[in-house]
Amino acid sequence: MRQKYTTNAINLKSYDYGEADKIVMMYSKDKGLIRCLAKGSKKPNGKLCGRMDMFVANNLLLTKGKSMDTVSQAEIVNSFFRIRQNTEKMFYSIYCAETIKNFGEENDENSDVIYDIFYSVLDRISNSTTEVEIILAAIRFQLKIMQVLGYNPEFNVCNVCREKIGDNYSKFSFEHGGLICLNHKTSDEKLLRIHPKIKDFLKTLQETDFNILTDYDKLANVRVSKPCFDILKEYIEHCSPKKFKSTKVLEAI
Numbered sequence: 001m002r003q004k005y006t007t008n009a010i011n012l013k014s015y016d017y018g019e020a021d022k023i024v025m026m027y028s029k030d031k032g033l034i035r036c037l038a039k040g041s042k043k044p045n046g047k048l049c050g051r052m053d054m055f056v057a058n059n060l061l062l063t064k065g066k067s068m069d070t071v072s073q074a075e076i077v078n079s080f081f082r083i084r085q086n087t088e089k090m091f092y093s094i095y096c097a098e099t100i101k102n103f104g105e106e107n108d109e110n111s112d113v114i115y116d117i118f119y120s121v122l123d124r125i126s127n128s129t130t131e132v133e134i135i136l137a138a139i140r141f142q143l144k145i146m147q148v149l150g151y152n153p154e155f156n157v158c159n160v161c162r163e164k165i166g167d168n169y170s171k172f173s174f175e176h177g178g179l180i181c182l183n184h185k186t187s188d189e190k191l192l193r194i195h196p197k198i199k200d201f202l203k204t205l206q207e208t209d210f211n212i213l214t215d216y217d218k219l220a221n222v223r224v225s226k227p228c229f230d231i232l233k234e235y236i237e238h239c240s241p242k243k244f245k246s247t248k249v250l251e252a253i
């Protein structure tokens, strides 16, 4: 008898395998990145139909295999169907999924925390009613995922001289992993000037949960939040062990 186990997992990507099956890459709460064989998932009336689509979160019963585990049962936890109804929601969700794919590992020791952050951002994006809400969810995701992965950007003090940033303009240095005083020279090719209000905005998003509505959430607009998303996107790409592919698509919108 093959060993079975259960875990919650979110689908990241799938490949066709033969006529009726798919191989699905998922991020699971208990084992980090996993690749599973989903038999019959291409059949329109199969028991896995719709459950192996991108971003769907399932509670799975998996059967251990020699090279790959097989999905024996899948019960939908959240299909995040609103994401698939909106292009903007799709793009930001694809970006978050790619971040998870690029940094995720098999048997990741932080898999439960990473899973929760990923689940929360998809939930927030799915339920957003405005573009700025979607972007703020994505920024919270960027900041929180960097925190777990050990690349937490420092916003309080200069990352070179450790002086408090306070109400001064500063620069975001990818090399130093956060803000630095304007007068420091670094080997970073690009240094982005940060207004003290932007620093406070990012710090607040870093420290608050996805469903908390801060003053910044109420006042933020796309003109301010999009450049913040872009800075963090570049920083994450700088730290990433793999190249991002969705970036080009995101830039095209």
Ligand SMILES: [Zn+2]
Binding pocket: 158, 159, 160, 161, 162, 163, 180, 181, 184
């Ligand atoms: Zn300094």
